[in-house]
Amino acid sequence: MKKLNTLLLLLGLLAGVLxxxxxxxxxxxxxxxxxxxxxxxxxxxxxxNSNWQEAEVGAWVDGNYVVVFESTDPTLADLRVIVDPVNGRVVEILPRN
Incomplete structure (x- = not known):
């Protein structure tokens, strides 16, 4: 009986995790x-680029992330936006070089 209870408990935990x-x-x-x-x-x-949902996201300093949006204009650099993941807000929009 103890084995059955243990098995049922494990199955319940597995179902919860899944x-x-x-x-x-x-x-x-x-x-x-x-x-x-x-x-x-x-x-x-x-x-x-109109497909902004596929913008590159990478690690940045201080635990922030940088989101890089590709430019449609070859004379303009890509647009880079720094996001604070803890507060869920934009820290800075970097100037285009």
Whole structure:
């Protein structure tokens, strides 16, 4: 009986872990992309690749992330936005070089 209870407990824990796991394949970095995109002005948005949901996200200093939006204009550099993941806000929009 003790083995059966242990087995049922393990199965219940496994089911709980599987239920809490994201199975839709959503990228957890999408949150940072959306925060960065929403901070852009309409004129800035007009100069980036329309597929902003696939912007590159990388580590930055002080635990922040940098979201890099590709420019549609070859004369303009890519647009880089620094996002604070703890507070969920934009720290800075870096100037284009």
């Amino acid at each position: 239920a809490c796991t994201s199975s839709d394949g959503e990228d957890p970095l999408d949150v940072f992309r959306e925060i960065a995109y929403n901070a852009l002005s309409s004129s800035q948005k007009a100069t980036i």
